[in-house]
Amino acid sequence: MSIILHAPLDMHLHLRDEKMLANIAPLSSHTFSGGLVMPNLVPPVCSREEIIAYKERILKAIGTDRFTPYMTLFFKPTYDRSFLESVKDEVTALKLYPAGITTNSEGGVSGFDIEELRPALEAMSDLEIPLCIHGETNGFVMDREAQFVPIYEKLASAFPKLKIIMEHITTKASVEALDRFKNLYATITVHHLIITLDDVAGGMLRPHLFCKPIAKRPEDKEALLKVALEGHPKVMFGSDSAPHPQHAKESCGCAAGVFTAPIALQLLAELFEKEGASVEKLQAFVSDNAQNIYGITPSSKRIVLERTPFKVPDMYHDVVPMYAGEEIAYSLKEVLYA
Amino acid sequence: MSIILHAPLDMHLHLRDEKMLANIAPLSSHTFSGGLVMPNLVPPVCSREEIIAYKERILKAIGTDRFTPYMTLFFKPTYDRSFLESVKDEVTALKLYPAGITTNSEGGVSGFDIEELRPALEAMSDLEIPLCIHGETNGFVMDREAQFVPIYEKLASAFPKLKIIMEHITTKASVEALDRFKNLYATITVHHLIITLDDVAGGMLRPHLFCKPIAKRPEDKEALLKVALEGHPKVMFGSDSAPHPQHAKESCGCAAGVFTAPIALQLLAELFEKEGASVEKLQAFVSDNAQNIYGITPSSKRIVLERTPFKVPDMYHDVVPMYAGEEIAYSLKEVLYA
Numbered sequence: 001m002s003i004i005l006h007a008p009l010d011m012h013l014h015l016r017d018e019k020m021l022a023n024i025a026p027l028s029s030h031t032f033s034g035g036l037v038m039p040n041l042v043p044p045v046c047s048r049e050e051i052i053a054y055k056e057r058i059l060k061a062i063g064t065d066r067f068t069p070y071m072t073l074f075f076k077p078t079y080d081r082s083f084l085e086s087v088k089d090e091v092t093a094l095k096l097y098p099a100g101i102t103t104n105s106e107g108g109v110s111g112f113d114i115e116e117l118r119p120a121l122e123a124m125s126d127l128e129i130p131l132c133i134h135g136e137t138n139g140f141v142m143d144r145e146a147q148f149v150p151i152y153e154k155l156a157s158a159f160p161k162l163k164i165i166m167e168h169i170t171t172k173a174s175v176e177a178l179d180r181f182k183n184l185y186a187t188i189t190v191h192h193l194i195i196t197l198d199d200v201a202g203g204m205l206r207p208h209l210f211c212k213p214i215a216k217r218p219e220d221k222e223a224l225l226k227v228a229l230e231g232h233p234k235v236m237f238g239s240d241s242a243p244h245p246q247h248a249k250e251s252c253g254c255a256a257g258v259f260t261a262p263i264a265l266q267l268l269a270e271l272f273e274k275e276g277a278s279v280e281k282l283q284a285f286v287s288d289n290a291q292n293i294y295g296i297t298p299s300s301k302r303i304v305l306e307r308t309p310f311k312v313p314d315m316y317h318d319v320v321p322m323y324a325g326e327e328i329a330y331s332l333k334e335v336l337y338a
Numbered sequence: 339m340s341i342i343l344h345a346p347l348d349m350h351l352h353l354r355d356e357k358m359l360a361n362i363a364p365l366s367s368h369t370f371s372g373g374l375v376m377p378n379l380v381p382p383v384c385s386r387e388e389i390i391a392y393k394e395r396i397l398k399a400i401g402t403d404r405f406t407p408y409m410t411l412f413f414k415p416t417y418d419r420s421f422l423e424s425v426k427d428e429v430t431a432l433k434l435y436p437a438g439i440t441t442n443s444e445g446g447v448s449g450f451d452i453e454e455l456r457p458a459l460e461a462m463s464d465l466e467i468p469l470c471i472h473g474e475t476n477g478f479v480m481d482r483e484a485q486f487v488p489i490y491e492k493l494a495s496a497f498p499k500l501k502i503i504m505e506h507i508t509t510k511a512s513v514e515a516l517d518r519f520k521n522l523y524a525t526i527t528v529h530h531l532i533i534t535l536d537d538v539a540g541g542m543l544r545p546h547l548f549c550k551p552i553a554k555r556p557e558d559k560e561a562l563l564k565v566a567l568e569g570h571p572k573v574m575f576g577s578d579s580a581p582h583p584q585h586a587k588e589s590c591g592c593a594a595g596v597f598t599a600p601i602a603l604q605l606l607a608e609l610f611e612k613e614g615a616s617v618e619k620l621q622a623f624v625s626d627n628a629q630n631i632y633g634i635t636p637s638s639k640r641i642v643l644e645r646t647p648f649k650v651p652d653m654y655h656d657v658v659p660m661y662a663g664e665e666i667a668y669s670l671k672e673v674l675y676a
Contacts, residue, residue, distance in 0.1 A: 140540070141539055201538070201552055205545055217478060254543035
């Protein structure tokens, strides 16, 4: 048995830079038609020149025109309209990080004063540039995302024509916010559809399942699954695949991030099948919804997945993937173009 | 400034066996007058002969008669009265583990059927042998202890003269159960008075702060602190100091346990001072309450702690302690006998 996915998109992707970029970008470009590339390099991607240069480095690393890196700019409240106009053609979205909330986010937003944010966000709204947000406060780890929901709602109210994407949502609270505001959208990772905090810290401690936002409670996972499986039109797949070298994960202070890019579609095929959801819903989740929300048309590519067990490699270069060394139900059979 | 603690007791202690025992037991025997030694070796300590042999190995490892290892037996529902009578003189308590709930607990209790447990628990009640319980269900990691509280209460009701010690409690729910049943008592670790899940997984992942039960929410920590700081007479210090070799903590699947034995009293002195609690309350928490609850009289020993910074070693043999390489406020000045 095999299934075919058309032009899958990964709408939240960390491609890193230099050697890591060279190692891992081809793993995404092989099975996806495009991906929304996060700007949190060191230093973050903050100018037109930096976007163009980073995009060139990505294209060189992937060596194919059959994958589109949809570029993002690191959001700063100081951006003015003329700057945003000048970058509009190069970016698909801006990415807002609360300051210090995750890997390389130190230069992000502190406090969410609407008047301080108004010039930049009104300009983005007028220019129809979506705003992607890592929505966490610096509160208690299990509450951070739910505590951020009022900020999502405040922004969604204040800028009703601005498309706001709640990135990598992990809680029932965020899912519930989706339908309260016309201009709120969301990405969901594959790992947050599969694991809870139990998998990270319920048995042994599992550093390779540790990420930000951290996996939450069973009822949160159920809420995420529901909207993903029904192909909810405001919900897109975004892997948040975040590679770190093995030594940065298996040590005294483990870095946050789960690496799923090369197995994400296979895991989603297995999950949707197990949960009795149709391939059409999976297609909506992994591509069609994102095309509609972002107004993008990725290059055509068909991914043929086969229901044959696949043993996940222990490592991709120096990165340990989710399910390293374990068997998953679906394999990549072939990639067809045109 | 210095403070003196009389005959401190660690009422929940893992001393392990063989080389680890030889390495770490002297660290406890130096600053404590005694400790309740957990029986979860591989295989667990289940017979009179095993208790006697293990006690001998401990005494050999510590090489002093100024520390009393209060021995425990691994509880099994199959123990009958004559067996319990035969071990009574050798044990201070029995330790009940739900099956598979923590390190080396595979042979523990499955299900908590009162009638199945009645013969053993009635005999223990008659013989005045306390029952220590690791109270967690196999539910979601943040809920396990709170879900176990009804089992504590069921046991406390069914065996009203049996002293039941809720071991290493971590939640507000357990604290609240304390005063509802005359025969419920509790131990609290030093790390659960200091950390929450935020410290384990809120920033980087910290394997050396990962333990079972896992550290919970801020309001749970506050509830634990309250009863510890007030010297609540049903609450005792038990470090649950649980050494693992460094490689077992800093790896793909990190073992559960925080190692605090050599710095526990120093940390408690710092904490009680910071929170404005008196040395008398600390004395109650670290010794007097346990003496009253268990009816034990430890050998006299005075621990003089001085308010001088102490840099915690990176390692004690192959074990990484809590606060490795960091400075804490109190140092051990001297140990006085008689």
